[in-house]
Amino acid sequence: MNKHLLSMHDVSADDVVRILDTAESFREVGTRVIKKVPALRGRTVVNFFLENSTRTRISFELAAKRLSADVINFSASGTSVAKGESLKDSALTLQAMGADAIVIRHSSSGSPLQLTRWVQGHVLNAGDGTHEHPTQALLDLYTMREKLGRLEGLRVAIVGDVLHSRVARSLSFGLVKMGAEVTLIGPPTLIPPDAPQWGVNVSYDIDSVVPKLDVCYMLRVQKERQRLEFFPSVREYNRIFGLTSARAAMLPEEALIMHPGPMNRGVEIDSDVADLPQAVIEEQVTNGIAVRMSLLYLLLGGGGAGALDG
Amino acid sequence: MRRALTRIAHEIIERDKGATDVVLVGIANRGDHLARRLATEIQRIEGTEIRVGVLDITFYRDDIGLKAEAPEVHETRIPFDISGTTVVLVDDVLFTGRTIRAAMDALMDLGRPRRIQLAVLVDRGHRELPIRADFVGKNVPTRRADDVRVLVTELDGDDAVVVEEAP
Numbered sequence: 001m002n003k004h005l006l007s008m009h010d011v012s013a014d015d016v017v018r019i020l021d022t023a024e025s026f027r028e029v030g031t032r033v034i035k036k037v038p039a040l041r042g043r044t045v046v047n048f049f050l051e052n053s054t055r056t057r058i059s060f061e062l063a064a065k066r067l068s069a070d071v072i073n074f075s076a077s078g079t080s081v082a083k084g085e086s087l088k089d090s091a092l093t094l095q096a097m098g099a100d101a102i103v104i105r106h107s108s109s110g111s112p113l114q115l116t117r118w119v120q121g122h123v124l125n126a127g128d129g130t131h132e133h134p135t136q137a138l139l140d141l142y143t144m145r146e147k148l149g150r151l152e153g154l155r156v157a158i159v160g161d162v163l164h165s166r167v168a169r170s171l172s173f174g175l176v177k178m179g180a181e182v183t184l185i186g187p188p189t190l191i192p193p194d195a196p197q198w199g200v201n202v203s204y205d206i207d208s209v210v211p212k213l214d215v216c217y218m219l220r221v222q223k224e225r226q227r228l229e230f231f232p233s234v235r236e237y238n239r240i241f242g243l244t245s246a247r248a249a250m251l252p253e254e255a256l257i258m259h260p261g262p263m264n265r266g267v268e269i270d271s272d273v274a275d276l277p278q279a280v281i282e283e284q285v286t287n288g289i290a291v292r293m294s295l296l297y298l299l300l301g302g303g304g305a306g307a308l309d310g
Numbered sequence: 311m312r313r314a315l316t317r318i319a320h321e322i323i324e325r326d327k328g329a330t331d332v333v334l335v336g337i338a339n340r341g342d343h344l345a346r347r348l349a350t351e352i353q354r355i356e357g358t359e360i361r362v363g364v365l366d367i368t369f370y371r372d373d374i375g376l377k378a379e380a381p382e383v384h385e386t387r388i389p390f391d392i393s394g395t396t397v398v399l400v401d402d403v404l405f406t407g408r409t410i411r412a413a414m415d416a417l418m419d420l421g422r423p424r425r426i427q428l429a430v431l432v433d434r435g436h437r438e439l440p441i442r443a444d445f446v447g448k449n450v451p452t453r454r455a456d457d458v459r460v461l462v463t464e465l466d467g468d469d470a471v472v473v474e475e476a477p
Contacts (some may be wrong), residue, residue: 003378025366025383034419037369067369297369301380 023294063292137170152179203236314447319351338384363388370412402460407441
């Protein structure tokens with residue numbers, strides 16, 4: 001494994017299998033009365049979140065705590081960042097406090113990479129701008145493999161604002177790496193022009209794709225970007241690209257409905273559809289903790305030179 | 311190996327008075343197969359059903375972060391409550407005792423057994439912790455640098471104890 005996890009390009013197909021297999025063991029830990037193991041006792045993990053996030057930060061915090069690591073949460077508001085400290089100075093401060101790993105969320109693409117140039121510990125990208133969100137992609141891969149038994153050959157549609165979605169990028173790279181067949185669907189204004197080079201298909205017609213899917217992955221409509229007029233109205237978006245009850249009925253019976261959250265019910269996904277049994281959105285959240293435990297364990301659990309026997 | 315396991319099965323029944331509240335917990339990756347065979351033997355002799363679990367001790371190891379790669383993780387599956395039971399830990403080779411220390415810590419996080427006993431197929435000496443086995447298949451004198459491996463049919467296609475002497 002690479003020292004850092006900045007992008008899905010940092011992990012090989014073998015690494016993905018190892019991460020998911022290890023996560024399986026952490027899922028078992030999550031079912032125990034005492035959901036904690038001493039694997040990372042004495043290590044310090046810093047959650048360095050400079051963009052609003054609840055679920056990813058809580059998920060990483062729980063993951064690190066269940067591994068017995070010490071966790072420090074460092075967010076933008078009410079800290080030195082709000083007082084105008086630069087990213088570099090904040091990073092050097094965390095470094096000086098002995099952070100073994102820094103989990104960073106930032107609104108600027110590439111900031112995790114920048115961070116690796118200043119700190120000695122491991123850097124995990126928890127979402128950077130419109131670039132990547134590899135831990136989300138890995139938990140989605142885990143969920144698909146768990147529910148459908150394989151990744152190779154799966155037919156997956158990723159629907160919505162692909163252009164601004166770090167989730168869509170990471171997930172596409174991950175799925176293509178594992179041999180799945182990916183179709184990006186959305187209004188032409190929201191499909192990145194370089195998408196064909198990712199090894200994926202592009203479609204503007206959701207109805208022709210839905211009946212042949214194993215997974216229908218809905219992206220959140222980022223309402224904060226609505227004013228930029230990428231599409232005429234939320235209502236029209238829902239009618240043309242939303243996963244409505246009628247469209248969900250066209251999905252094959254075993255197909256999964258997934259969403260990275262937080263959902264806009266009634267926009268990209270109808271409320272009834274989000275509550276269907278094949279919608280595994282809550283499982284994605286549960287699996288996220290196990291996958292992040294697996295990543296922290298695999299990154300922080302190695303790195304030594306000596307060998308002990310047993 | 312079969313005779314050694316049969317003898318251990320008899321010893322467990324004798325020591326634990328019919329083995330009525332005994333559960334076997336094998337340590338992955340070989341001990342779990344030995345535990346299953348021990349359970350079959352005890353059932354054959356006593357006619358009582360013995361519950362078997364498998365325990366992975368990786369997250370409790372004392373050398374995490376010392377090797378280049380994080381140690382490989384195996385499955386833990388103990389589908390019953392171990393509280394109040396006599397847990398017989400089963401492992402293939404007893405060496406430094408560090409694995410058993412980790413296994414006992416792991417068990418304590420899963421419940422409160424009434425007592426924990428240890429059964430091993432091979433005791434090769436060189437303990438680094440104050441740990442001893444209650445049931446031993448065979449004592450094998452070795453040098454510290456030797457390599458001792460137990461092969462089981464389920465994983466290796468054959469039952470054998472292999473001692474590779476250090477050069």
